[in-house]
Amino acid sequence: MNTRRTHRWPQPLDGQAQRLWYGGDYNPDQWPEEVWDDDIRLMHKAKVNLVSLGIFSWAKIEPSDGVFDFGWLDRIVDKLGRAGIAVDMASASASPPMWLTQAHPEVLWRDERGDVCWPGARQHWRATSPVFREYALRLCRAMAEHFKGNPYVVSWHVGNEYGCHNRFDYSDDAMRAFQKWCEARYGTIEAVNDAWGTAFWSQRMNDFSEIIPPRFIGEGNFMNPGKLLDFKRFSSDALKDFFIAERDALAQITPDKPLTTNFMVSSGGTTLDYDDWSDEVDFVSNDHYFTPGEQHFDELAYSASLVDGLARKKPWFLMENSTGAVNWRPINYRKEPGQTVRDALAHVAMGADAVCYFQWRQSRAGAEKFHSAMVPHAGENSRIFRDVCELGEDLQRLSDAGLEGTELKKSPIAVVFDYQSEWATEHSANPTQKVRHVTEPLDWFRAFADLGITADMVPMRGDWDTYEAAVLPCVYLLSQADSQRVHDYVSNGGKLFVTYYTGISDERDHVWLGGYPGSIQDVVGVRSEEFAPMGDDFPGTLDHLDLSNGAVAHDMADWITSTSPQASVLATYQADRRTGMNGVPAIVVNPFGSGKCAYIGCKLGREGLRLSLPDVLGEMGIDRSCEPNAGKVLRIERDGEDGRSRFVFYFNRGDDDVKVRFDGNVMVSSLAQVEEAGDAASISPNGLLIVKG
Template sequence: MADRRAYRWPQPLQGQGNQIWYGGDYNPDQWPEEVWDEDVELMGKAGVNVVSLAIFSWSKLEPREGIYDFDWLDRIIAKLSAAGIGVLLASATASPPMWLTQSHPEVLWRDERGDVVWPGARQHWRPTSPIFRDYALKLCRALAQHYKDNPAIVGWHVGNEYGCHNRFDYSDDAMRAFQEWCKHRYGTIDALNDAWGTAFWSQHLDNFTQILPPRFIGNGNFMNPGKLLDFKRFSSDALKAFYMAERDTLQEITPDLPLTTNFMVSAEGSNLDYDDWGYEVDFVANDHYFTPGEAHLDELAYTASLVDGIARKSPWWLMEHSTGAVNWRPINYRKEPGQLVRDSLAHLAFGADAICYFQWRQSRSGAEKFHTAMLPHAGEDSQIFSDVCELGADLELLSEQGLPGSQLAKSQVAVVQDYQSEWASEHTATPSQKVRHWTEPLDWFRALADQGITADIVPLRGPWDSYQAAVLPAVYLLDEANSQRVHDYVSGGGKLFVTYYTGISDERDHIWLGGYPGSIRDVVGVRSEEFAPMGSGPGTLDHLDLSNGAVAHDMADVITSVEPSARVLATFQAPKRTGLDGLPAITVNEFGQGKAAYVAGKLGRKGLAQSLPELLKAMGLEGIAGQADGDILQVERADQTSGRRFIFLFNRTDHETATPATGEPMVASLARLEDGKAYLEPNGVLVLKQESKAEE
């Protein structure tokens, strides 16, 4: 793994102090110029201090090949700068203009059947096209040269949501690039044949030119899993290489400006290996849109914690979220009162130092006209804009009180997330299509929160082994290096929770032999011989009861041996004919100086929450639990220099709840502090400041 780029954060405009950046995408080219002055005036009213410009403006900036028009962009940047609003300038390459694709249709990506994906939306380009790269980098150079001395530009917004629509390309350009990627990864064709297991189904390759992308192979057939996993890795790398080419072109001309691109991290978002991409940005930025329903806050908190993990606890930028409804779901639910402010403060609590939206002014036409914005169709006389102004004032106050630059306080528990385990679990020939990696970390995060424990979400290549306790939840792929990390961590005194579907295969998706969980069986002290998937067909198991009252669904392990050092905490209860009755479901093993728990079935949030009190006690971790009922999500940011702490309290329920709290109230939305207790209504949030004793 390459070294991470040095952390660089956009600096305030001249004369301004350190602040939380606040604003969003701004698309003035979609509006008549007479609207611009009103926009800038209302931005000032709302407390906006930054906007992202020109994200989808290629055709406006280069209306004809080689003919650039920056006059309109100069004018709006001047207006913004005069109002004290900084600009995160986009490379504008997200979608090519029609003149380019008309002249060079060979830049358009192809689907797995070889059909061309035609212009008409966005991201209709292939990242491996040398022709497209040449045009894109010419635009980057022209923008950088024109704006290299403009003091209003605080950083570069490179591309936009890479891989949102063009993650996979099956063109001949992609084929040749995939062949080169494989040659670089494996060195010899024999090594590749071994990695892909090509002895199966007579898939042996004589040379790298025989490698094809995983194109259409017929309905119901099964793609080679090693090849498919590598193609997902390649596709992430191909887009990353394109981003890096843009980044390096801009940096060469404007070396003092920090650069980033907006990831799409969410609980189930796995288009790219975002942790790998985190090594290539100056600061991490993310786009996140809420999950409607009861998981709204928890999924947001989980995602924000994961972004903090990808950023390795450096402040990060929330590049996009929504003030209300989005436009791209089958049903686009509105946000409830209080959620606009609460959601933004939740991202802030988990380490964001920039809170931005898509977009400033809600579009009047186009595919995103029903996507809410900071200034909605109803105009400034609206609840949304009132909330936007309230949030702007809250962020200004928190900036004055010293929040920017503080870090999310380290939890005692790390929950591990791994993009490549998710990719491997997506294959169509697995024990159960109902089992994926991504659901298990989220369930653990929520179940721990039910015990009052706000866990850190940490990528597999991150420092999870520096925590008092860690969870490996359905981490399907464990290579030798990470298997050794597991051994060293537990033997050295770590407390590790391991679940079903962990350590099944190595990085090539080759099964670790001898029984599951493969290379860490000695650490967990149990051995499973086979899987016991559950479904809903006649005569099949649809669930498994546990002796502790929890219930497993979808997947369980058939554990046939337990080491003497392991203690069984719960067993499965099932009809005798299944052979599962009485088999271990939850165990704790002594290993070296530490302990390893094993959860042999998919218990979901409810089953995990039900099992955790006894499990934490058996692991010697009962002292780390917080609020007993888990109604409150408590998050802390701390300034290591001053000792100042900011405590964020969020109501996770649909009723008013209270918890003991101390500190100076900074922000209260649907919340209050009375007589040493915080009272929070549904969607409520309270932010408290606690000074160090020296400052007091």
């Protein structure tokens, strides 16, 4: 297991008090210098105290090979610092300049067909190129040497969104690196053959030199799933190794400045193994962009909770979010009134001690000119900028009240997220393409919220087994060690929820034998012999299953053929006899050791879980007593170590006004009306209330 770096947080400028960081990506090189003073005026108006600089400025910092120009950057850093605005300085290596790729086209990544990714956008470099590494590290060292004594630079922003566009590279550089990665992981080629099951389809290899990336094999064919899974692991590691090289080049020269890089954690953000990466940063940072529609708030809260889990409840940095519309979806919806402030403070509720946006001033040209910003095209006389100023006031008020440094209070329930289980369930030769790990945790988070329970999102390597109750939702891969962890947790009194498609294979994607879930059958108290996928792609196929408790299952169910003698069956299927599913157990609770395990053998979605969970929670002995209007309000607490700083956040999750009662002093209210007695408030849609108890 990796050694986790000690948490280090950017410190305030000399003479300033510690407060929540607030700002965004700033690209002054896109604007004439006469605009800069107006930017600083507006930053003061919005109470901005930090900006990220130079993220995509390599071509301006190093306009030709080995020739560096820091003049413009020095001028803006000095202006900002003298105005009391700190700088999160980028390594500037995220996108190489044209002179570099023209001189060295071998640094460009190749797709699975061997086609070159040409310059014209960003991240057109390959992580395994020794040539590109040489140029990028030279830039990092030059940046560090130049700014090592600068009092206005408080942290390093290494790279940017690693793997967003260059996650997979199939070049010969990548091939050689993949071969070395496999040798380091497995030791012998026979161990690789065993891990990948190469006896199938005559894929046995005699030497590491015969390993190639999973390049194009023809339409409709099936790649070896063991190789695919390992290539995803390798790709995450290759980018991580490149990040570490950049990080260490900066840290060697500026050991006093904390370093981070921005993850992309969301309900579908599984580009890299961010839990593995979280060991390698001084503080965790994340970029999050809202999901339009009815999932908007819940998905945001879910993702922010997962970032808190990656950060192990240490303060984390919201490095990017949007004041309004993005530019990269087919339809780029704006935010509704109230959502800019609410969204930012929801991240804060979940443990963020910094709120930043992409970007400060909306671009006039380029690919992201229609991406919203803190200062929009409409200028300061706009709803967006007024919201930006309102948020700055809110963050200042919360800082003055002592929120900075408090932690998200631990929930009684953890929902587990596993990056590698998602990678394995993405493969095309699985029982159904409609079921993957990534969708199930969000359904559980939302269903618990509907019942008034705010669960913690916890990565598989995290401390989920220290919670009163935990959920393993479609955790497809369970190693022997993780299987033992499950046994120990429940045996020692833990209350575990396990779903279908959990514990199917070990870490090599070798199926556990003896029926599903093979390695934890005694804990869950069920044995399933077959999957029963559902769909409507052929006439007359089984497209759903009704449960005896009124819920409806879609996409996947287990054909459970036996349960342990002590298990209680809480729901069964009601189906035509021809399906073989009538009367088959769907939800089972099994006592094991000093604990209990609930097995949910089908995909119920948020609605089915919400309907089924009250009975399951009761059978498991989990108290779900909650406040009035539970389910309509998401209630979140942040507590200080002193026991005195307690902040309670109330967010309206619905489309109607909702009333809450509270005990304490109101710190922030947005679209909320506090009653005259001062112990209750009505919160409008997109509204919130923050109380210090």
